Amino acid sequence: MEERGTGDQGLEERREKTIDRILVALDPSVHSRAALEAAAEMAARFGAELQALFVEDVNVRRLSELPFVQEIGFYTGVCRRVERHELSRQLRVQAGRVRRQFQVVTQQIEARCSFEEVRGRVASTVLEAAAEADVIILGKGAWSVVDTGRLAPDVREVLSRAPASTLVLHAGSAVRPPVRVVYTDTELADKALTIGARLAEDGHLMVFVLADDADEARRLQQAAEEDVAGVQLELSFQTLTEASVSRLSYLMAHEGQGTLVLPADAHAMGEEALLEFLDETSAPVLLVR
16 A cells, blocks of 8 residues: 555545546537536646547447448338447537537636547546546446446446546536545545545535444544544534445435545455446446546
């Protein structure tokens, strides 16, 4: 484990280095619109560089070349062959619409913002672009033909392989108070606590302390208070004996939704359990790596 900074200097170093570059991966869906708005707000809050990546899924074009693939007219109900030139036109229109959304959403941001269109396999393209990012932001149902309310396959793959922290949002959701952090007194949990403190715009942060007994809970609470000492922030604490999927889902569903900041390590929850939790919750979740 990486050694922590000590005292005020260590705290200041963590605050300075939390988020410098944000990558938001986009498609034409409403899920990606939520991701874009969250990315713009986070870039403004942290003074971070924002890179938007519109990914045209190469598999869409490949499917259109199959002889048995047809489209049904929305108004006529008539089946017809998918024409390549018409598909290309529709994809250009979609990309242009998303680019205009990006320009509108980011026009007031002082930080550097860029937009790029690429064609390729979604997960690998996003992961390649994320090599230098501190945070990747994704719409939960992006690049999916059917909105099931669960993680889309490409989003799930990015989450499983991403080297950076990852924020996932459902359509219509936003990074809003109340902000909650799962805390385990590890280097990664310290980082999660620092980011959570920056996101808590209402001045209140709920800390879910992961502890096996009362003594450990008190020790972790004290460590968390020391980590954000000097910040104008009201902390409240709740003890969890384990960061289970059912328990976290219940807490997020019954305590005003809000935003959850979660260290993405085995101390808090294993990888499969993390993905299961993200499937179940409709709240924005930032997995901190």
